[in-house]
Amino acid sequence: MDAILLQILNGLDKGSAYALIALGLTLIFGTLGVVNFAHGALFMIGAFCAVTLQRLLSLSYVTIDETRTDFLGNPLKVRTPYLESWFGPEVGQAIIDWSVPLAIIFAIPVMVGLGFLMERGLIRHFYKRPHADQILVTFGLAIVLQEIVKYFFGANPIPTPAPEAFSGSFDFGVLLGFEPNAIIYPYWRMIYFLFALIIIGAVFAFLRFTTFGMVVRAGMADRETVGLLGIDIDKRFTIMFGIAAAVAGLAGVMYTPINSPNYHMGMDFLVLSFVVVVVGGMGSLPGAVLAGFLLGILESFASMNEVKSIFPGIDQIIIYLVAIVILLTRPRGLMGRKGVMEE
Amino acid sequence: MLGLNKRDTRFLLIVIALTMLTPFILQPFPEGSALAQFNAGYPDLMQRIAIFGIFAIGFNILFGLTGYLSFGHAAFLGVGSYAVVWMYKLLDYNVLPGLALAIVTSGLFALAIGYLSLRRSGIYFSILTLAFAQMSFNLAYSVLTPITNGETGLQVYTSDPQILLGENEPNIPHLFGLVMSDSYKLNLGGWVFTFNIGYYFTAVIAILVFYLSLRIFRSPFGLMLRAVKSNQTRLNYTGVNPRPYTLAAFVISGMYAGLAGGLLAAMDPLAGAERMQWTESGAVVIMTILGGAGTLMGPVLGAGFIKYLEKIFSKINENVLDGWFSFLPDPLREVVVWIFSRFTGEGWALTLGLMFMLVVIFLPGGLMEGGERIRNLIRRRKNGSGDDASPGRTPAE
Numbered sequence: 001m002d003a004i005l006l007q008i009l010n011g012l013d014k015g016s017a018y019a020l021i022a023l024g025l026t027l028i029f030g031t032l033g034v035v036n037f038a039h040g041a042l043f044m045i046g047a048f049c050a051v052t053l054q055r056l057l058s059l060s061y062v063t064i065d066e067t068r069t070d071f072l073g074n075p076l077k078v079r080t081p082y083l084e085s086w087f088g089p090e091v092g093q094a095i096i097d098w099s100v101p102l103a104i105i106f107a108i109p110v111m112v113g114l115g116f117l118m119e120r121g122l123i124r125h126f127y128k129r130p131h132a133d134q135i136l137v138t139f140g141l142a143i144v145l146q147e148i149v150k151y152f153f154g155a156n157p158i159p160t161p162a163p164e165a166f167s168g169s170f171d172f173g174v175l176l177g178f179e180p181n182a183i184i185y186p187y188w189r190m191i192y193f194l195f196a197l198i199i200i201g202a203v204f205a206f207l208r209f210t211t212f213g214m215v216v217r218a219g220m221a222d223r224e225t226v227g228l229l230g231i232d233i234d235k236r237f238t239i240m241f242g243i244a245a246a247v248a249g250l251a252g253v254m255y256t257p258i259n260s261p262n263y264h265m266g267m268d269f270l271v272l273s274f275v276v277v278v279v280g281g282m283g284s285l286p287g288a289v290l291a292g293f294l295l296g297i298l299e300s301f302a303s304m305n306e307v308k309s310i311f312p313g314i315d316q317i318i319i320y321l322v323a324i325v326i327l328l329t330r331p332r333g334l335m336g337r338k339g340v341m342e343e
Numbered sequence: 344m345l346g347l348n349k350r351d352t353r354f355l356l357i358v359i360a361l362t363m364l365t366p367f368i369l370q371p372f373p374e375g376s377a378l379a380q381f382n383a384g385y386p387d388l389m390q391r392i393a394i395f396g397i398f399a400i401g402f403n404i405l406f407g408l409t410g411y412l413s414f415g416h417a418a419f420l421g422v423g424s425y426a427v428v429w430m431y432k433l434l435d436y437n438v439l440p441g442l443a444l445a446i447v448t449s450g451l452f453a454l455a456i457g458y459l460s461l462r463r464s465g466i467y468f469s470i471l472t473l474a475f476a477q478m479s480f481n482l483a484y485s486v487l488t489p490i491t492n493g494e495t496g497l498q499v500y501t502s503d504p505q506i507l508l509g510e511n512e513p514n515i516p517h518l519f520g521l522v523m524s525d526s527y528k529l530n531l532g533g534w535v536f537t538f539n540i541g542y543y544f545t546a547v548i549a550i551l552v553f554y555l556s557l558r559i560f561r562s563p564f565g566l567m568l569r570a571v572k573s574n575q576t577r578l579n580y581t582g583v584n585p586r587p588y589t590l591a592a593f594v595i596s597g598m599y600a601g602l603a604g605g606l607l608a609a610m611d612p613l614a615g616a617e618r619m620q621w622t623e624s625g626a627v628v629i630m631t632i633l634g635g636a637g638t639l640m641g642p643v644l645g646a647g648f649i650k651y652l653e654k655i656f657s658k659i660n661e662n663v664l665d666g667w668f669s670f671l672p673d674p675l676r677e678v679v680v681w682i683f684s685r686f687t688g689e690g691w692a693l694t695l696g697l698m699f700m701l702v703v704i705f706l707p708g709g710l711m712e713g714g715e716r717i718r719n720l721i722r723r724r725k726n727g728s729g730d731d732a733s734p735g736r737t738p739a740e
Contacts, residue, residue: 035466122700122704125704129707131465131466132410132412133703133707135412135466135469136628136629136632136699136703137699137700137703137704139625139699140696140697140699140700140703141696141700142696143692143693143695143696143699144693144696144697144700146692146696147690147692147693147696148693151685151690151693267622271473271477271621274470274473275470275473275474278466278467278470282466312486313481313482313485313486313487316478316481316482316484316485316486317478317481317482320474320475320477320478320481321478323470323471323474324459324471324474324475327463327467327470327471328459328462328463331463331467
């Protein structure tokens, strides 16, 4: 029992990342009808927003302390971050420590701006082109973005820790009456899950309860008619592209403490996210979220030793296997709408 | 000749001539001259161009004719490589049995994967093939280690049975004693030309499969595949079931990929799982599109173009650039070298990505369409008045 609970919890954080990326992909696909292979790159750029902010905050100047010496006997060079000298050591240290959560604020304008730029500059010209062309051009863009990040940050993963306060683990089992240490769950993963829920809730609420969201939903259903009503639907769709980019970016920002970002993390997630979108049903937002969590949890179940001893290697292929089965039995995916992207 | 009309025969003869003379064509600059670094006439690169040409020709039969975009062809490439190395391990270093096995196994794989994937079309088909390829890749890395040797990659050890291995047989890949890595060097004035057995072996195979694809393009079967691409619904209404045709195309292109993978292992007796990764599938898509999908010559051109640029661009580092721009004043030179070095050496992938985007945006028909446009432009110049009688060719997707 406790093992099952533990696997569900373990699946949640990866599932959250899948759900957030798949949500953004579906938003873009549902509104603009564009298959965006560069979405993984947006996730990656979000993660590097966190890295950038951390580096900016820890910019420091060097002073030479004559009283102490390093191991070679030279006077010791002391690095003091500017923040510490401005706000005092404690506040300064705290700000640096909290750089990942702070990066959320930093990442939103960056990602929205990047999304606008992408849509206006490139994607716009590909509405009428076949899906193969859209896949290919965004694939090229993903390579370019990836190489640019690689140039600035190098090829190695960059550890970006979460704030001290969240470094421990939460003993979940005690709450439910299990032995201590039977089910422990790192705080940050819990935060990531909650954060994902908030973002997903916010996107759905935005679409459901605002006039803007209503117009966008109408546009998703019938773009032409909304245009005939004198509404500038293109502008709104561009904004939705920005929002989708921001969702992917935020998923990346918060993911940095779980997995140190490197320049190809986007590609790794992209393939899986596409599978998630297809399993959920192209163009269905709830389907994307559901499939994201479902596949995340299934993946963590498949990596249990008990399962692996029966089906060796199942943890490596479970997601693809599920996708194949679902695509062949339910062509529209779990919650796909009728008439969207059917052959 | 050979069931081809006059025009195609001439075309085939030109292709044969170009392939046979590649060691000359790719070696236009004398040894030791400043431009010698643009020479590409060394065996490894020529073999790669021919092998990836085969891969792209096969991919084009599926994507160019039927429009089904597969993102999983690297799986067949990997299967082919493994098959050849296994034949080395079990029999001996003769490449023929391995290549035969590579074609058969990859064909069977393609039959199974194609049978399932072709139930869907459009992006679903792409995702299904991608899923199958990633599954094969992950399995080759983990559970199938007894067959694939996991991360180390499959290679021949002295403890392997190699039951056919004779006393005086070479212990590197060969064809009935002709060792693949043997070369003959010809010195002509300042030029050095290398004739490599492995390259000519690959080139002969490449010509054969090119001829096969030419026949497929011109056959009723090829016409049916084009019909699938242009309007599948109409085909259904006329009472034709397109599935057997697309499946046949898928299997044929899978066998081409297996052959290419096998040849990779025939040049270098190693097989690794990374050949099955989806970036490798992406590479063949890029080559086909860059050259021009749906055209006969396009994929080969694309493969050659990309492999050539890859080799040359990765060789150009900052020192080389410094040498080129030494005539510029210092500060300016540094700027120019900095800019160029972003795109060369380590930055090759950036150039590839940019080139790819530019081609898809401005030249959807690839290099072949570019050539066509230039030819039309010249023709119009000659005719004087701008008569637009010749309608623009619809770009291949």
